Amino acid sequence: MRVLLFGKNRRRRPAKGKSVKGFFLETFPLEDLPAMISSLQDGTLVYLDLEGLANAQRQKVLSLIPENPELLFGVLDPTGAVTDVGALFHAGAVDYLGKKMRGSRLDVKRISQVLSFADVPEMEEDSGELVSPPQPAPAGEASADGWSRIVPGKEYEFAILFIEVDGTEDLKKKHEPENLTGAMETFRSYVERISAQHGGRTWMWSQFGGLVLFPLKNGSSAAPVCGLRLLLSRIFYDVEESVLPGYISFHMALSIGTTVYRLRDTGEIISESLNSVFHLGKKYTRSSQFFISAEAMGLVPDKLKALCVPVGSYEGRRIFRLIPPRPLLAHQHGDSRAD
Amino acid sequence: MKVPTRLATLFVSALSQSMPVDLMQKVARTVIPDYDIYERSGFPPSIPIPRVDAARQILRDFVNENFFLKLVESLLEVQQQGDMGRVIRIPLLSRIVAEIEDQGFTYSAQKGVFLEATKNGRARTMGWGTLREGRSYELALLRIDTVGNSDLVRRYPRSLIDTTYVAVRDMITRQVERREGRIWSWEGDGGLAAFYFIDKTIQATLCGMEILHELFLFNLLGTALPEPLNARLAVHAGPCKFLPSSKESAGDTIRRVELLESRYTSPNSLTVSPGVFTDLGSKLSPLFTPVSGPENSSIYRYSLEWQRR
Numbered sequence: 001m002r003v004l005l006f007g008k009n010r011r012r013r014p015a016k017g018k019s020v021k022g023f024f025l026e027t028f029p030l031e032d033l034p035a036m037i038s039s040l041q042d043g044t045l046v047y048l049d050l051e052g053l054a055n056a057q058r059q060k061v062l063s064l065i066p067e068n069p070e071l072l073f074g075v076l077d078p079t080g081a082v083t084d085v086g087a088l089f090h091a092g093a094v095d096y097l098g099k100k101m102r103g104s105r106l107d108v109k110r111i112s113q114v115l116s117f118a119d120v121p122e123m124e125e126d127s128g129e130l131v132s133p134p135q136p137a138p139a140g141e142a143s144a145d146g147w148s149r150i151v152p153g154k155e156y157e158f159a160i161l162f163i164e165v166d167g168t169e170d171l172k173k174k175h176e177p178e179n180l181t182g183a184m185e186t187f188r189s190y191v192e193r194i195s196a197q198h199g200g201r202t203w204m205w206s207q208f209g210g211l212v213l214f215p216l217k218n219g220s221s222a223a224p225v226c227g228l229r230l231l232l233s234r235i236f237y238d239v240e241e242s243v244l245p246g247y248i249s250f251h252m253a254l255s256i257g258t259t260v261y262r263l264r265d266t267g268e269i270i271s272e273s274l275n276s277v278f279h280l281g282k283k284y285t286r287s288s289q290f291f292i293s294a295e296a297m298g299l300v301p302d303k304l305k306a307l308c309v310p311v312g313s314y315e316g317r318r319i320f321r322l323i324p325p326r327p328l329l330a331h332q333h334g335d336s337r338a339d
Numbered sequence: 340m341k342v343p344t345r346l347a348t349l350f351v352s353a354l355s356q357s358m359p360v361d362l363m364q365k366v367a368r369t370v371i372p373d374y375d376i377y378e379r380s381g382f383p384p385s386i387p388i389p390r391v392d393a394a395r396q397i398l399r400d401f402v403n404e405n406f407f408l409k410l411v412e413s414l415l416e417v418q419q420q421g422d423m424g425r426v427i428r429i430p431l432l433s434r435i436v437a438e439i440e441d442q443g444f445t446y447s448a449q450k451g452v453f454l455e456a457t458k459n460g461r462a463r464t465m466g467w468g469t470l471r472e473g474r475s476y477e478l479a480l481l482r483i484d485t486v487g488n489s490d491l492v493r494r495y496p497r498s499l500i501d502t503t504y505v506a507v508r509d510m511i512t513r514q515v516e517r518r519e520g521r522i523w524s525w526e527g528d529g530g531l532a533a534f535y536f537i538d539k540t541i542q543a544t545l546c547g548m549e550i551l552h553e554l555f556l557f558n559l560l561g562t563a564l565p566e567p568l569n570a571r572l573a574v575h576a577g578p579c580k581f582l583p584s585s586k587e588s589a590g591d592t593i594r595r596v597e598l599l600e601s602r603y604t605s606p607n608s609l610t611v612s613p614g615v616f617t618d619l620g621s622k623l624s625p626l627f628t629p630v631s632g633p634e635n636s637s638i639y640r641y642s643l644e645w646q647r648r
Contacts, residue, residue, distance in 0.1 A: 008448065029449060052446075054437040079433070225560065232552045232643075236545065239622050247622065303559045325555065325643035327548075327626045 007049030162281030
């Protein structure tokens with residue numbers, strides 16, 4: 001589980017290294033908060049450090065608590081600037097560390113207590129099994145991405161994007177388990193952020209990948225564009241976020257399918273559509289490639305269809321591959337001189 | 340920057356309560372190297388200046404010479420790092436910072452400077468609120484030019500061209516400011532962006548790469564123009580005089596980046612000068628290919644290409 005700490009004097013430190021009891025503590029400067037908040041997974045624990053904030057700025061930051069009921073908020077107030085602490089909890093905060101607790105540590109014990117208070121089940125160490133996010137999605141969320149009408153427990157048609165890092169066995173051999181777990185958390189954050197920009201939410205997730213759901217809105221979805229952007233932006237992830245020394249690559253498969261949308265116990269869902277996209281992604285899609293089923297080709301904008309080529313059929317369905325341009329490594333260039 | 344009475348009082352109290360006069364002068368000299376508290380105050384060197392008088396004199400001088408923010412930045416550094424192994428605690432410093440922020444600035448701990456606060460995510464000045472006009476700074480410059488503007492203007496309605504170029508400029512401005520850069524000039528179909536802070540060459544290069552990627556998506560999905568818009572981009576770093584009021588770009592670094600872009604860069608690619616290339620590190624540099632540059636030098640090119648199937 002991600003625990004994010006935003007503060008004025010915090011440096012950008014995304015999850016690196018090992019998780020402690022399944023928690024990843026990441027710190028970010030406060031200026032990153034507006035851009036990140038909309039892409040955070042439901043149930044993420046977000047601490048707001050009020051130290052050094054002017055009154056107006058403090059009020060602005062605290063106003064985020066009632067505005068985002070799907071996130072869990074804690075407040076660090078080392079100077080005791082908040083006069084009505086109770087109001088924070090009335091607004092939905094789940095933790096407060098004030099002036100008299102200066103020096104108290106935000107440790108695993110504290111976070112466990114907070115989660116218990118917030119009635120969130122504790123996460124186990126990542127076993128590699130698919131797990132569902134711990135908190136319910138917001139009901140009635142005002143958004144244009146189609147999630148507003150999705151009610152947990154009911155069945156819907158989604159564009160389903162399977163994504164998985166390539167060469168997982170090699171990665172396991174090359175890296176310590178704890179380092180790899182931290183690295184894969186940054187990958188998940190990357191997928192979450194880009195997906196959220198296109199109306200998608202990561203749903204089932206294992207250590208190396210998972211599914212992203214995109215509700216269909218009038219039969220359309222930005223899922224294919226999301227896949228393209230994930231491929232195009234990969235180099236920026238490699239340079240700016242990844243903690244692995246080499247380049248990461250991943251494969252993706254996109255299809256349309258019907259499934260019950262459930263927040264917990266997703267392992268019990270029986271869905272032919274989910275099985276099908278898992279098989280397409282795991283067994284048929286090759287490294288670094290983005291495959292799209294014939295049904296999902298209907299979601300692909302016309303100009304983007306020019307980048308898609310048929311690659312055969314799988315389980316009776318025609319499959320296409322979207323081929324984006326990419327930066328080539330210097331040694332892959334045929335020419336080395338200016339045009 | 341205007342220093343209101345409350346801020347001035349806080350500053351004088353903080354300085355006089357936290358350090359002796361010789362340390363005040365030492366901190367002041369990190370901003371104004373030849374600053375002499377005795378000369379400025381008129382106290383003879385043989386008479387010790389009371390701390391409060393010294394603090395007031397420093398405040399007056401630094402406000403008059405428009406160096407107040409730089410002095411507070413130095414105090415923050417002293418508090419963080421101490422002085423010659425001594426821990427220096429400066430009371431009220433966080434309140435001073437809060438007061439300055441009420442004046443429309445924000446302190447970036449990462450960069451160690453006060454920056455102008457942005458409104459609706461848009462930048463307000465070309466110098467981040469910290470560069471001083473007429474001074475030289477080490478900057479990384481990104482030059483952007485869209486190709487074939489005149490042809491497009493002849494072939495398509497003016498309104499379509501205008502809409503397209505406004506959208507492209509907005510996209511470029513977003514990318515530049517997202518990486519803490521500033522657009523320094525823009526003339527219809529191209530412009531110049533500057534990057535100043537830590538990793539400036541890498542930020543300018545990543546920004547150029549990202550603009551190429553975004554332009555690819557824009558051509559594919561975001562424009563009504565029947566043909567793709569192409570751009571040339573170049574990055575070079577070096578000393579550059581900050582002249583926000585001058586309309587004419589000048590200086591060797593600017594001339595160099597313009598030369599790289601206009602003469603040595605193919606459409607839809609980014610070139611970087613050798614100095615920039617050496618900063619790129621092990622993950623970025625393999626993505627660049629050496630190509631011929633000015634005076635038989637090698638410069639380095641990045642472009643998006645389709646892999647061979």
